[in-house]
Amino acid sequence: xxxxxxxxxxxxxxxxxxxxxxxxxxxxxxxxxxxxxxxxxxxxxxxxxxxxxxxxxxxxxxxxxxxxxxxxxxxxxxxxxxxxxxxxxxxxxxxxxxxxxxxxxxxxxxxxxxxxxxxxxxxxxxxxxxxxxxxxxxxxxxxxxxxxxxxxxxxxxxxxxxxxxxxxxxxxxxxxxxxxxxxxxxxxxxxxxxxxxxxxxxxxxxxxxxxxxxxxxxxxxxxxxxxxxxxxxxxxxxxxxxxxxxxxxxxxxxxxxxxxxxxxxxxxxxxxxxxxxxxxxxxxxxxxxxxxxxxxxxxxxxxxxxxxxxxxxxxxxxxxxxxxxxxxxxxxxxxxxxxxxxxxxxxxxxxxxxxxxxxxxxxxxxxxxxxxxxxxxxxxxxxxxxxxxxxxxxxxxxxxxxxxxxxxxxxxxxxxxxxxxxxxxxxxxxxxxxxxxxxxxxxxxxxxxxxxxxxxxxxxxxxxxxxxxxxxxxxxxxxxxxxxxxxxxxxxxxxxxxxxxxxxxxxxxxxxxxxxxxxxxxxxxxxxxxx
Numbered sequence: 001x002x003x004x005x006x007x008x009x010x011x012x013x014x015x016x017x018x019x020x021x022x023x024x025x026x027x028x029x030x031x032x033x034x035x036x037x038x039x040x041x042x043x044x045x046x047x048x049x050x051x052x053x054x055x056x057x058x059x060x061x062x063x064x065x066x067x068x069x070x071x072x073x074x075x076x077x078x079x080x081x082x083x084x085x086x087x088x089x090x091x092x093x094x095x096x097x098x099x100x101x102x103x104x105x106x107x108x109x110x111x112x113x114x115x116x117x118x119x120x121x122x123x124x125x126x127x128x129x130x131x132x133x134x135x136x137x138x139x140x141x142x143x144x145x146x147x148x149x150x151x152x153x154x155x156x157x158x159x160x161x162x163x164x165x166x167x168x169x170x171x172x173x174x175x176x177x178x179x180x181x182x183x184x185x186x187x188x189x190x191x192x193x194x195x196x197x198x199x200x201x202x203x204x205x206x207x208x209x210x211x212x213x214x215x216x217x218x219x220x221x222x223x224x225x226x227x228x229x230x231x232x233x234x235x236x237x238x239x240x241x242x243x244x245x246x247x248x249x250x251x252x253x254x255x256x257x258x259x260x261x262x263x264x265x266x267x268x269x270x271x272x273x274x275x276x277x278x279x280x281x282x283x284x285x286x287x288x289x290x291x292x293x294x295x296x297x298x299x300x301x302x303x304x305x306x307x308x309x310x311x312x313x314x315x316x317x318x319x320x321x322x323x324x325x326x327x328x329x330x331x332x333x334x335x336x337x338x339x340x341x342x343x344x345x346x347x348x349x350x351x352x353x354x355x356x357x358x359x360x361x362x363x364x365x366x367x368x369x370x371x372x373x374x375x376x377x378x379x380x381x382x383x384x385x386x387x388x389x390x391x392x393x394x395x396x397x398x399x400x401x402x403x404x405x406x407x408x409x410x411x412x413x414x415x416x417x418x419x420x421x422x423x424x425x426x427x428x429x430x431x432x433x434x435x436x437x438x439x440x441x442x443x444x445x446x447x448x449x450x451x452x453x454x455x456x457x458x459x460x461x462x463x464x465x466x467x468x469x470x471x472x473x474x475x476x477x478x479x480x481x482x483x484x485x486x487x488x489x490x491x492x493x494x495x496x497x498x499x500x501x502x503x504x505x506x507x508x509x510x511x512x513x514x515x516x517x518x519x520x521x522x523x524x525x526x527x528x529x530x531x
Contacts, residue, residue, distance in 0.1 A: 013159075014178035020155055021179075024148050030186035034179075035253075036144070037152065039136040041176055042260050043119065044156045046077040047085035068126065075266060078126045083119035089157050091115055092150040111146045112153070113139035134259040176264060180222055180257070185426070195221060196295040196345070197381055199419075199429035201228045204293050204343035206438040207373075207393065212242040213290030216335060218278040218328070220247030220271065223258035225293040230267055245269035246284055250277035279303055279327060289335050292342035292394075296328040298387055299347050303327065316364035320356030325349070329392060330361075333370055339400040341372065341393065348376070348388040351477040363475040366410070366467070370394050373411040373441055376479040378419045380427040390479075393441070403445040408467045411444045412479035413437060414460065460484045 025033045053076045057065040064070060068078040081087065082099065091097045097115050101108045102122045108114075116139040124131045139149060159175075177198070184195035205228040217225045226245050233240060245262075247269060249255040255273040262269050272283035304321035311318075313334040319327040325346050332342050351374065353359065365371055373393035382389065399405040418433040429437075440462050443455040457463045463483045473481050 014175050017155075017159060017175055018179055018182050021152060022182075024151050024155070026145060026148060028145075028148075030183050034183040035136040036139070036149075038176065038179055038183075038257065038260065039120070039139075040116070040152055040156055041179065042135070042264055043083070043088070043116070043123070044085055044159075045264050046123065047079050047083070049076055050079040050084070051086075077123065077131075077263075080122045080126055083122040083126075085157070088112070088115060088119060089153055092153040095146075110140060112149050113141070113144055113146055116140070116149065130263055131259070134256050134263075136256070176261060177224075177227065180261070196224050197426075197428065198224065198228070199434060200295070200345060200377070200381055201225055201293075203375075203429060203434050203437055204345075204391065205229055205232050206434055207441045208291050208293065208341055208343050209442075210243055210291040210293075211236070211238055213337070214244050214246060214287070216284070216287075216289035216292045216332075217247045217294050218292070218331060218335075219294050219296040220249050220258055221254055221295070223247065223261045223267075223269075223271070225295075226262060226267060226269060227265060229291075229293070230265065240267070245271075246287065246289065247271045248278050248283045249273055250275060277303075278331060279308060279324070280305055282331075284335070287335065288337040288340065290337050290340050292332045292336060292340065292344075294328065294332060294342075295345040296324070298325070298389070299349070300324045316368060317357060317361035319361065320358060322356060323353075323358070325353075326358055326361045329365070329394070333365075333394055333396070336394070336396045339397050341395045341401075344392045344394070345389055346392055348390050348478070350392070351390055359475065362477065366470055366475050366477070369398060369407055369467075370396065371410055371477065372398055372406070373413065373444075374477045374479055375413045375437065376416050378416045378427055380421070380425060381419070381429075402447065404447050406445065406464075409464050410467075410470060410477070411441065411462065411464050412477075412482040413440060413462045414479040414483045416480075458483075 021037050028036070050071065053071060053074060054065045057063040057070055071078040080102075082102065092112055095111060096109055097111060098107060098109050099115055099118060100106070102118055102125060110118075117137045120135040120137045120139075124133070124135055138144070180195055181198065201224045204225070210229045210232065215226065215229050220226070226247065229243065229245070230240060233243065245267065247258065249258060249271065250273070252273055252275075255271065258271055262271070274281045274283065301322045301324075303324040309318070313327075313330050315334065316330055317326070319325075319330065328346070329344060329350075332344060336342060350358070350362075353362075371392065372395040373391075375391035375393070377389045377391065379386065379388050398407045398409075415429075415433070415437055418436070419427040419429050422428050440455070440458075443452050444462075444464060446452045446455070448454070455464070460483055463479075465482045469482070470477070
């Protein structure tokens, strides 16, 4: 297996690695095991990157391979001797290990779990500017099987994270991303809180094309939007330094995953964490961004606090306390630069809901001409929910950035029939599906001299609608209304909730019917047959 896993060109090595690692999990829950496995992959990667640069410095006449400053200058993590992978591997199967505790400076006796925790502490101290409070340090807890840890170290030791052509980050990035996706699938709803499926992220990135400027995600999870943005730039021969990345995450554990995910790819980013989240404690209150990409939690009902009353972000109307969908949209619009664009994943209900003033906010956004494009997605794309979802594309100026002037128009794309099932429960877009959606959007936005084929409506798939037509539909943005005949609305409420409400109403109707029967019987009983 080692030779297969070492092959960076073998597209199956991530799956093989995950299967092998998952066999070692035993009875440990995926939510716990996730941090065990991802932490070790991270440790393996930075240790190998360090070793590669260490070997390079050894060949240079005046370089000092043990000088931490040498690595800082080369944007390589400094790994102290006690944290290097070969040290962990040499002690992986020993029941007792004597080592120097980096926190106390004193000698102590422990097991491989304690040694890993000590290594994590040591690396954080040596690279505090990037990794402070980021790495998992719970390997020494008694509940964790130390034999399993030793076997995991052996497994990852067989995998060359660094390819001969120097594209080492690609190998680890693929493994790390695959592990995150598999853990998200295993955790179901909870997993979706930190992971947006790659094909959904890629669709947003390919449509927005973040070439340069500031990129922002106010609910960034494990950082998938940023990883795909960097990948987009590399695939189009751009420079990473042309974009600056900013994100915020309120879940501290997920924030750690994001920091690690970006660190192993060498992505420089300003990722903030606080308990309150983007609404109550905006980490970038004065910054404006050229691109915003987000998959915020759908339909959250516990977001409102009194201090949000009359907030400057609610330009198009105050969002209802019982649903944050239009709070997310307005928060993102507020943070867009004058020519900024955004892609946001939301529940389908956001396109048609009239509840609690949401219809009025949507109308104000449409009349304010900030809605650029709506994409209806197929079901079963997400790990966390079966609620059908859509993509909102927003633009502060629909005539800007060298594009065709599309003021007073909205593009509707119905992508519900695209995608393929990857297992019994989940669907994915193919590269061809993503290209089809993005190409339609780019042709619609392009000027006639841009070298692209002229945009044309495709019945059943896409249509450019004028503002007057959207008004005639009551400012409802469901693509099915525009690309073909009127579609059934989806309010984004799970069927189980609808069924429970319907059942309660049926019981109420039965009760009222019985009361009516009794009243009729009473009335009839008072009527004399001789009258």
